[in-house]
Amino acid sequence: MPPTITPWEVQGEVDYEKLIQQFGTEPITHEQLNHIAQQVGEVHYMLRRGVFFSHRDLDWLLNQYQQTGECFLYTGRAPSGNTHIGHLLPWVLTRWLQEKFNVDLWFQFPDEEKFLFKQDLSLEDTAAYTQENMLDVIALGFDPDKTHFLIDTRHAGILYKHACRVAKKITFSTAKAAFGFQDSSNIGSVFYTSMQAVPAFLPSAIAGRNIPCLIPLAIDQDPHFRVARDIYPSLGYYKPAVLHARFLPSLQGPEGKMSSSSAPDTIYTTDTQKQVEEKIKKYAYSGGRSSLQEHKEQGGNPDIDVSFQYLKMFFEPDDKKLQELEHQYRNGDLLTGELKDIAIDKINVFLQQHQKQREKARNKVEQFIYQAE
Amino acid sequence: MPPTITPWEVQGEVDYEKLIQQFGTEPITHEQLNHIAQQVGEVHYMLRRGVFFSHRDLDWLLNQYQQTGECFLYTGRAPSGNTHIGHLLPWVLTRWLQEKFNVDLWFQFPDEEKFLFKQDLSLEDTAAYTQENMLDVIALGFDPDKTHFLIDTRHAGILYKHACRVAKKITFSTAKAAFGFQDSSNIGSVFYTSMQAVPAFLPSAIAGRNIPCLIPLAIDQDPHFRVARDIYPSLGYYKPAVLHARFLPSLQGPEGKMSSSSAPDTIYTTDTQKQVEEKIKKYAYSGGRSSLQEHKEQGGNPDIDVSFQYLKMFFEPDDKKLQELEHQYRNGDLLTGELKDIAIDKINVFLQQHQKQREKARNKVEQFIYQAE
Numbered sequence: 001m002p003p004t005i006t007p008w009e010v011q012g013e014v015d016y017e018k019l020i021q022q023f024g025t026e027p028i029t030h031e032q033l034n035h036i037a038q039q040v041g042e043v044h045y046m047l048r049r050g051v052f053f054s055h056r057d058l059d060w061l062l063n064q065y066q067q068t069g070e071c072f073l074y075t076g077r078a079p080s081g082n083t084h085i086g087h088l089l090p091w092v093l094t095r096w097l098q099e100k101f102n103v104d105l106w107f108q109f110p111d112e113e114k115f116l117f118k119q120d121l122s123l124e125d126t127a128a129y130t131q132e133n134m135l136d137v138i139a140l141g142f143d144p145d146k147t148h149f150l151i152d153t154r155h156a157g158i159l160y161k162h163a164c165r166v167a168k169k170i171t172f173s174t175a176k177a178a179f180g181f182q183d184s185s186n187i188g189s190v191f192y193t194s195m196q197a198v199p200a201f202l203p204s205a206i207a208g209r210n211i212p213c214l215i216p217l218a219i220d221q222d223p224h225f226r227v228a229r230d231i232y233p234s235l236g237y238y239k240p241a242v243l244h245a246r247f248l249p250s251l252q253g254p255e256g257k258m259s260s261s262s263a264p265d266t267i268y269t270t271d272t273q274k275q276v277e278e279k280i281k282k283y284a285y286s287g288g289r290s291s292l293q294e295h296k297e298q299g300g301n302p303d304i305d306v307s308f309q310y311l312k313m314f315f316e317p318d319d320k321k322l323q324e325l326e327h328q329y330r331n332g333d334l335l336t337g338e339l340k341d342i343a344i345d346k347i348n349v350f351l352q353q354h355q356k357q358r359e360k361a362r363n364k365v366e367q368f369i370y371q372a373e
Numbered sequence: 374m375p376p377t378i379t380p381w382e383v384q385g386e387v388d389y390e391k392l393i394q395q396f397g398t399e400p401i402t403h404e405q406l407n408h409i410a411q412q413v414g415e416v417h418y419m420l421r422r423g424v425f426f427s428h429r430d431l432d433w434l435l436n437q438y439q440q441t442g443e444c445f446l447y448t449g450r451a452p453s454g455n456t457h458i459g460h461l462l463p464w465v466l467t468r469w470l471q472e473k474f475n476v477d478l479w480f481q482f483p484d485e486e487k488f489l490f491k492q493d494l495s496l497e498d499t500a501a502y503t504q505e506n507m508l509d510v511i512a513l514g515f516d517p518d519k520t521h522f523l524i525d526t527r528h529a530g531i532l533y534k535h536a537c538r539v540a541k542k543i544t545f546s547t548a549k550a551a552f553g554f555q556d557s558s559n560i561g562s563v564f565y566t567s568m569q570a571v572p573a574f575l576p577s578a579i580a581g582r583n584i585p586c587l588i589p590l591a592i593d594q595d596p597h598f599r600v601a602r603d604i605y606p607s608l609g610y611y612k613p614a615v616l617h618a619r620f621l622p623s624l625q626g627p628e629g630k631m632s633s634s635s636a637p638d639t640i641y642t643t644d645t646q647k648q649v650e651e652k653i654k655k656y657a658y659s660g661g662r663s664s665l666q667e668h669k670e671q672g673g674n675p676d677i678d679v680s681f682q683y684l685k686m687f688f689e690p691d692d693k694k695l696q697e698l699e700h701q702y703r704n705g706d707l708l709t710g711e712l713k714d715i716a717i718d719k720i721n722v723f724l725q726q727h728q729k730q731r732e733k734a735r736n737k738v739e740q741f742i743y744q745a746e
Binding site for chain 1: 485488489496525526527528529530531532533534536537538539540541542543544545546548549554555556557558559560561562563564566567
């Protein structure tokens with residue numbers, strides 16, 4: 001059975017190369033990374049290491065930015081649970097892009113989305129999760145003067161009108177093909193993609209001129225923009241460029257996606273050091289051999305080792321240190337337990353800092369929420 | 374071919390008795406009219422004469438009101454053109470109900486609706502029509518302290534959240550059956566009914582307690598509430614009661630509906646006295662005989678005479694005068710030309726007053742638009 005990849009379901013092993021073909025996106029090239037380096041002086045490790053592996057119209061975006069010095073970033077989070085470390089991944093790159101490109105970020109919290117797609121979730125639930133999720137975004141260090149949170153139910157007075165413009169151009173048939181809707185789907189879920197389409201042109205609508213948009217997101221969100229990108233030009237706006245991230249794997253295996261609904265498999269941003277240690281030690285899928293002797297002789301496999309993948313994708317930005325770990329693990333000098341200890345330590349150092357900033361963020365929330373002028 | 378009756382299309386001869394069966398509503402009874410008379414001292418001629426001919430849960434509403442003295446009214450207008458005299462019909466009764474019951478009215482202007490359903494209409498068009506249509510509502514004399522205009526794109530910050538609650542409970546399949554959607558329908562049109570459902574419970578949501586709602590509307594709008602009434606209880610709200618009006622016929626025949634898109638067939642609220650005279654004289658379908666002699670001998674048929682129907686349904690509130698006209702027309706004493714002159718005069722007297730109030734309304738619009746507290 002092929003894997004299921006929609007914005008609301010990721011099941012099975014994900015073949016990222018196939019997704020590029022299936023979704024009709026482009027792999028990110030060395031030339032593109034060089035182009036980024038030319039413009040901002042460096043390339044983020046998540047780009048270098050292929051965590052962001054695919055794109056739409058990146059060349060266009062980089063050329064536009066080079067010529068005009070102008071663009072904006074757009075990403076988001078549909079509140080349906082507490083934030084886990086997998087959620088942070090695209091936001092970490094987005095924060096870096098904001099700093100390096102020195103541009104505005106529009107961050108959408110579609111608090112109706114998961115309400116519409118999950119039977120048991122109430123709008124009160126998603127409102128509470130929105131509050132918590134906002135803290136995690138702020139904690140990453142976004143610039144409050146350049147970051148604008150849009151909360152769908154709160155900002156519908158701004159968003160809905162534009163969403164109708166988008167919706168008028170999307171048939172049920174198109175939505176069905178892109179998202180797998182059926183006659184039994186509720187009409188709110190069917191409409192929803194129109195709301196997600198709006199922030200890609202809202203800043204242009206507000207400014208009264210076209211500003212290029214770059215959307216860093218996890219690959220499962222691509223269908224929204226695959227559909228909407230066909231529509232933007234007819235509304236008078238640019239097609240946004242998109243950067244696609246892989247999923248941070250769940251603890252139980254290198255393929256698939258960390259899920260916010262499976263607590264023991266998942267490392268939340270609010271987990272204690274002890275919880276992180278226990279989860280990694282107990283659940284983190286290992287690329288090590290079944291016996292110490294075998295491991296020493298044949299070496300481990302970092303490509304399937306979740307602890308190594310966490311370090312590579314997120315928690316060890318230093319290329320030299322990472323290469324050393326990879327080398328030692330492959331040749332058997334580094335044992336699974338030792339590798340896990342390193343991952344635990346790195347994650348906990350990150351989370352300690354994150355949790356400190358997260359608490360400080362409680363007083364900053366209103367500062368980040370977009371106020372129409 | 375049976376007539377098409379949806380909120381967006383009324384084609385063919387309308388058989389109102391059949392609609393009661395088809396839509397599953399109830400005819401309004403003499404007992405119900407007496408019940409209204411008991412409570413407010415009189416019965417409006419549009420009720421007495423069967424212009425409002427059908428209902429849902431009217432007994433429940435009247436009992437609720439009798440016991441608690443509380444209810445509110447809800448009606449609306451989807452801006453897609455200039456107001457014609459047919460539009461005014463349900464609003465005239467609504468104004469009377471507001472005065473007699475001494476209750477609030479919530480008046481929705483879903484300025485996205487016709488935008489979503491009509492290819493050539495822009496949101497700028499519907500915004501302009503909204504401004505004009507509001508003048509016609511205000512001109513009828515609604516109480517500014519008890520009347521609250523909701524404009525969908527402007528009030529989406531209040532409406533959208535509740536619309537999502539409704540939308541979650543309506544499948545595409547249900548919407549398809551009620552409104553005739555197809556796979557080629559756009560996803561905004563599919564979602565729209567959720568927005569129209571909201572004002573029936575918004576005052577209850579704001580007050581934090583259930584308030585009974587009465588919706589006077591033209592029968593073609595019933596499908597929205599046929600669907601939504603199944604949902605309100607699961608959201609914790611009463612099912613609203615509904616009063617259904619017949620359509621004011623177009624100039625060209627006693628069956629069917631006056632349309633805002635066929636200018637010569639239609640009397641607009643801004644027509645000059647000369648225009649009204651010309652339209653009635655030239656187009657008003659006559660129940661008179663083909664020759665003067667035949668008319669004198671056999672009499673005219675007021676049941677199919679559009680001028681007489683306008684007087685009966687709207688412009689001659691005095692029962693005695695109307696009966697006299699009917700009698701004279703039936704026995705041939707009153708000629709078609711004379712009947713037309715009476716209708717022209719009555720309509721022009723009404724419109725002269727209406728246009729005066731309409732101009733005065735320009736300064737009052739903001740007073741009527743709902744401001745969230």
